[in-house]
Amino acid sequence: MYKFVAVQGKCADSYDIKKAEEITNKMLAEGYELVQAYQSSAGSCMGPKSILIMIFRKQRAA
Amino acid sequence: MANLDYLRSPKPLSGGGFLRGAHHPHCERYYNHLIWIAGHPLCLGCTCMYTGIVVGVPLVFAISWSSLTVGNWILLHLMLLIPTILQIRIQIKVFKIVSRFILGVNISLYLIGGLIFVQPSMDRWFFRTSVLVAFLIVYRLIRQLRNRYTKQPCDDCPLGYFPTCEWNLPRLLAENTDTEFLGYLSSDTIENLVIKQRRS
Numbered sequence: 597m598y599k600f601v602a603v604q605g606k607c608a609d610s611y612d613i614k615k616a617e618e619i620t621n622k623m624l625a626e627g628y629e630l631v632q633a634y635q636s637s638a639g640s641c642m643g644p645k646s647i648l649i650m651i652f653r654k655q656r657a658a
Numbered sequence: 659m660a661n662l663d664y665l666r667s668p669k670p671l672s673g674g675g676f677l678r679g680a681h682h683p684h685c686e687r688y689y690n691h692l693i694w695i696a697g698h699p700l701c702l703g704c705t706c707m708y709t710g711i712v713v714g715v716p717l718v719f720a721i722s723w724s725s726l727t728v729g730n731w732i733l734l735h736l737m738l739l740i741p742t743i744l745q746i747r748i749q750i751k752v753f754k755i756v757s758r759f760i761l762g763v764n765i766s767l768y769l770i771g772g773l774i775f776v777q778p779s780m781d782r783w784f785f786r787t788s789v790l791v792a793f794l795i796v797y798r799l800i801r802q803l804r805n806r807y808t809k810q811p812c813d814d815c816p817l818g819y820f821p822t823c824e825w826n827l828p829r830l831l832a833e834n835t836d837t838e839f840l841g842y843l844s845s846d847t848i849e850n851l852v853i854k855q856r857r858s
Contacts, residue, residue: 598845600822616665632838633664636674636821640681641704647674648665649822651842 597654599628602647604638610646620650628652673833674821679704683820687811690751702751703758710762718767723775731776738764742800746807768793 601619603611620630634649677684681701682691693702726734741757742764748754772789817824822843830843 598842600818600842602819602822613665617662620662620665630662630664632842633668634671634674634839635668636671638675638681638821639678641701647821648668649671649674650665 598631599623599652599654601650601652603650604645604647611648616648616650623650623652627655629655669836669839671821671830671834671839673826673829683812683823683826685820685825687815690749690754691811693755702754706755706758707762707765710759710764711766712762713759714763714766715770717763718770718775721767721771721775723771723777726776728776728778731771735764735768738767739796739800743803746800746803749809 601623603616603619616633623630629652630650631653632651634651636647636649637644638647676682677699679701680692680699681704682688682699684692684699691702692699693705694700695705738760741753742761745754745757769789773786776785778785812819812823815823820826822830827843831840834840
């Protein structure tokens with residue numbers, strides 16, 4: 597099972613890496629491990645903003 | 659602790675942007691955020707605001723500044739801001755077009771009038787600096803209100819959250835060659851592509 601989580605920056609801003617780390621730790625506590633992250637950019641009203649896509653995989657029970 | 663290495667060096671993703679000038683996904687859920695001109699989607703807010711700014715420039719010269727006190731000048735611009743503040747919660751397209759246009763006119767009248775034409779009783783440069791500082795403060799306040807109270811069309815979309823939503827899936831598949839990413843997208847155990855969006 598995969599879950600995609602997107603974190604986007606505000607207009608003309610980068611995403612908040614600390615928020616991404618918080619989400620990663622929270623997802624781990626829920627049994628999902630981060631397997632990859634992708635970065636994209638999108639035009640916004642005040643300039644380009646960054647979007648981080650995190651991909652999580654359900655950990656198999658030991 | 660989670661493995662955070664992926665966050666520090668994320669891979670590049672193509673197909674996650676918007677069409678030039680659109681500033682939003684051009685799907686039907688963003689109907690209130692887009693204005694279509696000659697078949698091309700444009701950001702409604704920016705298009706109407708910049709139109710208002712352009713229209714506001716000649717209007718500056720139509721105002722009798724000598725008969726306008728500083729108090730009335732401030733009151734005028736606060737009143738012109740009301741539609742912008744109301745529009746944060748009123749997501750009706752026609753109202754949004756009008757409010758953003760008025761905002762643009764307001765910006766022209768405020769900045770050009772305040773920096774050039776208004777005759778304050780205080781020091782001229784102090785007044786000009788105050789005009790700019792007040793502009794930035796109001797801009798930040800409205801931006802914070804927008805970020806806090808404006809509902810995002812992706813939030814309850816059954817197709818997921820842009821850019822990794824089913825609406826954008828064909829574009830992601832066409833523009834990305836990373837086999838690992840394509841593998842995730844085509845996995846039959848994926849949970850509706852995107853589960854959560856956290857605004858930073």
